[in-house]
Amino acid sequence: MARYGPNEHDVLIVGGGGAGLRAAIAVAETDADLDVAVVSKVYPMRSHTVAAEGGAAAVIKENDSLDEHAYDTISGGDWLCDQDAVEAFVHEAPEEMLRLEHWGCPWSREEDGSVAVRSFGGMTNKRTWFAADKTGFHMLHTMFQTTLKYDPIQRYDEYFVTRLLVDDGRCQGVAAIELATGKVEVIAARSVILCTGGCGRVFPFTTNGNIKSGDGMALAYRAGVPLKDMEFVQYHPTGLPFTGLLITEAARAEGGYLLNKDGYRYLQDYDLGEPTEKPVHRSMELGPRDRLSQAFEKEDQKGRTIEGPYGSYVHLDIQHLGEEVITKKLPFVRELCLKYENIDPIRELIPVRPVVHYMMGGIHTDINGATPLEGLFAAGEAACVSINGANRLGSNSLTELLVFGGRAGRAAAEYASQKKEFSSALPALQTDESNRIEENFFTDKGGNPDTVSSIREEMHKTMEDGAGIYRSEASLKESEAVINDLQERLQKLSIQDQSYTFNTELVLAHELSYMLDVAETIIQSALQRTESRGSHQRTDHPDRDDENFLTHSLAYKADRGSPRIEYKPVTITRWPPGERVYGS
Ligand SMILES: Cc1cc2nc3c(=O)[nH]c(=O)nc-3n(C[C@H](O)[C@H](O)[C@H](O)COP(=O)(O)OP(=O)(O)OC[C@H]3O[C@@H](n4cnc5c(N)ncnc54)[C@H](O)[C@@H]3O)c2cc1C
Numbered sequence: 001m002a003r004y005g006p007n008e009h010d011v012l013i014v015g016g017g018g019a020g021l022r023a024a025i026a027v028a029e030t031d032a033d034l035d036v037a038v039v040s041k042v043y044p045m046r047s048h049t050v051a052a053e054g055g056a057a058a059v060i061k062e063n064d065s066l067d068e069h070a071y072d073t074i075s076g077g078d079w080l081c082d083q084d085a086v087e088a089f090v091h092e093a094p095e096e097m098l099r100l101e102h103w104g105c106p107w108s109r110e111e112d113g114s115v116a117v118r119s120f121g122g123m124t125n126k127r128t129w130f131a132a133d134k135t136g137f138h139m140l141h142t143m144f145q146t147t148l149k150y151d152p153i154q155r156y157d158e159y160f161v162t163r164l165l166v167d168d169g170r171c172q173g174v175a176a177i178e179l180a181t182g183k184v185e186v187i188a189a190r191s192v193i194l195c196t197g198g199c200g201r202v203f204p205f206t207t208n209g210n211i212k213s214g215d216g217m218a219l220a221y222r223a224g225v226p227l228k229d230m231e232f233v234q235y236h237p238t239g240l241p242f243t244g245l246l247i248t249e250a251a252r253a254e255g256g257y258l259l260n261k262d263g264y265r266y267l268q269d270y271d272l273g274e275p276t277e278k279p280v281h282r283s284m285e286l287g288p289r290d291r292l293s294q295a296f297e298k299e300d301q302k303g304r305t306i307e308g309p310y311g312s313y314v315h316l317d318i319q320h321l322g323e324e325v326i327t328k329k330l331p332f333v334r335e336l337c338l339k340y341e342n343i344d345p346i347r348e349l350i351p352v353r354p355v356v357h358y359m360m361g362g363i364h365t366d367i368n369g370a371t372p373l374e375g376l377f378a379a380g381e382a383a384c385v386s387i388n389g390a391n392r393l394g395s396n397s398l399t400e401l402l403v404f405g406g407r408a409g410r411a412a413a414e415y416a417s418q419k420k421e422f423s424s425a426l427p428a429l430q431t432d433e434s435n436r437i438e439e440n441f442f443t444d445k446g447g448n449p450d451t452v453s454s455i456r457e458e459m460h461k462t463m464e465d466g467a468g469i470y471r472s473e474a475s476l477k478e479s480e481a482v483i484n485d486l487q488e489r490l491q492k493l494s495i496q497d498q499s500y501t502f503n504t505e506l507v508l509a510h511e512l513s514y515m516l517d518v519a520e521t522i523i524q525s526a527l528q529r530t531e532s533r534g535s536h537q538r539t540d541h542p543d544r545d546d547e548n549f550l551t552h553s554l555a556y557k558a559d560r561g562s563p564r565i566e567y568k569p570v571t572i573t574r575w576p577p578g579e580r581v582y583g584s
Pocket residue numbers: 014015016017018019020039040041042043044047048049050051052053054055056057135136159160161162195196197198207208209211212215216246357358379380381382394395396397398399401
C-alpha cells in the first residue's frame with residue numbers, strides 16, 4: 001500500500017466550522033480506530049459559524065410538533081425541499097441540540113430553568129434555541145472543545161485547499177498550501193468531507209465574512225460533482241448598509257419594526273398579513289426573508305426608502321423594546337450599532353438594507369452527505385441536501401450543521417473503514433498542482449492591467465445588478481457575458497506578491513477563481529429556471545410553475561463557458577405543493 005507518511009488519514013474534513021467539527025466528532029464516535037483530520041484555512045474558531053447570532057431551531061416545547069416544524073420548513077422553502085430530508089432533520093434536531101447541551105453549550109433559559117425558545121421568521125411556534133445573541137459563538141466553542149478530547153482528531157490549521165485529488169474515480173484527499181511556508185502538500189484520505197461553508201462574498205453587500213468564497217463548492221464542481229439549486233440566494237432584510245453586518249432576525253422576533261422614510265410600517269402593505277397578536281411570528285416583520293427583501297425592493301421603486309452613501313435603506317426600530325430587553329436579549333445588536341454606525345438603538349433608529357446572507361444551493365448530496373463522486377461527502381452550508389429548498393427559514397441552518405454534519409461524518413467513517421488502497425498517482429497530482437500554482441499565479445504574463453480587486457469589483461457589480469433580488473432573462477444574460485469575460489481575464493492575471501510566507505494575495509486570487517465558478521452556476525441556473533419561487537424572482541416569469549419546475553437544478557462544469565444544467569425531481573412525502581400563506 002502506498003503511504004504518504006504523516007499526511008495520511010482515514011477521514012479528512014475540509015472546514016473547521018460547525019458542520020466540520022460536528023462531522024469530526026461523529027467520525028471519532030463511530031469508530032475510535034479511525035484517524036481523522038480537520039483542515040481549515042483559518043483557525044477553526046474564526047469560521048463563519050462563530051458569527052451566528054439568533055439561534056438554532058428544534059422542537060422542544062409541548063405546544064409544538066415535528067410535523068409543524070417540517071411543514072414550516074417545506075412551505076417556507078416554497079416546496080423545493082426534499083421532504084424525506086426535512087423529516088429526518090426535524091426528527092433528529094432535538095436530540096442533537098440536547099447533545100450540545102450535554103457537551104456544555106450554555107443555552108439561554110426560561111425563568112423555570114427550562115431551555116428558552118424565541119420566535120423566528122416563518123416558524124409557526126417558538127422553537128429557536130439561543131445563547132443570548134451569540135448562539136454560533138457558543139455552539140462552535142462547545143464543539144471545538146469537544147473535539148479536543150478525541151485523540152484521533154488532528155488539525156491542519158491555516159492550510160488552504162486548492163484541489164481535490166481524484167484518481168480511479170475516487171476522491172483520495174486534497175492538495176493544500178501550508179500558508180506559513182507556501183508549500184503545496186498532499187493530504188491523503190480515504191474519504192473527504194467538504195464543510196467549507198457558503199459563498200456570500202460573490203455579492204458586494206453581504207453578512208458573510210471575507211472567507212466565505214465558495215471554495216468547496218468550486219472544488220467539487222471542478223471535480224465533476226454538480227452544484228444543486230444555485231439560483232437560490234438568500235437576502236437577509238436587515239444588514240447594516242455599508243459593512244453588511246447582520247442585525248439578527250432576533251431583533252424583529254423580540255418586537256422590532258421596519259419603517260420606511262415616512263416612519264410607516266410598510267410591511268402591512270405586502271402579502272405578509274396584518275399585524276396580529278397571535279400568531280405573532282407569521283405577520284409583518286416576521287414573515288420569511290425572501291418576502292421581506294422583495295418588499296424592500298418594491299418600497300425602493302416607489303421612492304419610499306432613504307438614500308444613503310451606500311444605496312437606499314429603511315429603518316429598524318427597537319427603541320420601544322426598552323433598555324432592559326435590548327441589553328439582556330440583544331446585547332450584540334447594540335454593540336454592532338454602537339461600534340459600526342455610532343448609534344445607540346435604545347434611543348435611535350437603525351439603518352438597514354437587504355444583504356446577501358445564505359446559499360440555499362450547494363454541492364449535490366444525498367441524505368447522508370454522499371456526493372456522486374465516490375469517497376467525497378459534503379455537509380453544512382457548502383452542501384445542498386436539500387432541506388432549505390427555495391428559501392431557508394432562519395435558525396434552521398445551525399441545526400442543519402449538527403444533523404447533517406453528524407450524518408456525513410458517520411457515512412464517511414463507514415466508507416473509510418473499507419480501507420481502500422491509495423492510488424500510486426497521488427505524488428504526481430501534487431507535482432501537477434504545484435506547477436499549476438506556479439504557472440498560473442507567479443509567472444509574469446506581462447502587460448495585464450487587472451488585479452484581484454479589479455476583477456472582483458466587476459464580479460460584484462454584475463451579480464448585484466443582474467442576479468440580485470429580482471432577475472430577468474436580459475439581466476442574467478448580461479451578467480453571464482461579464483462573468484465569462486472575467487473568467488478569461490483571470491487566466492491572464494499574475495500576482496504582485498512573490499513571497500511564499502502567508503501570501504494573502506495568492507489566497508485571494510484562488511478565492512476569486514472559486515467565486516467566479518460559483519457565480520457562473522448561480523447565473524446559469526437562474527437563467528434556465530423560467531419561473532419565480534422563493535428567493536428566485538424573475539420579473540419576466542413572475543409565477544411559480546410546478547408543472548415544469550418542481551425540480552432541483554444541477555449545474556455541471558462544461559469544458560468551456562457556461563455550465564450545463566440538468567434537473568432532478570423534488571422528493572415529496574406527505575405535503576403536496578400548496579400556496580405559501582402568511583399572516584393568517
Ligand atoms: C452573520 C451571520 C449570522 C447567522 N446567524 C444564524 C443564526 O442565527 N441561525 C442559523 O441557523 N444560521 C445563521 N447563519 C447561517 C449559519 O451560521 C451558517 O450557514 C453556518 O454557520 C455555516 O457553517 P459551516 O460549518 O457550513 O461553514 P463555516 O462556519 O463557514 O466554516 C467553513 C470552514 O471551511 C474552511 N474552509 C473554507 N474554504 C477552505 C479552503 N479552501 N481550505 C481550507 N479550509 C477552508 C474555513 O476555514 C472554515 O473553517 C448566520 C450566518 C451569518 C453570516
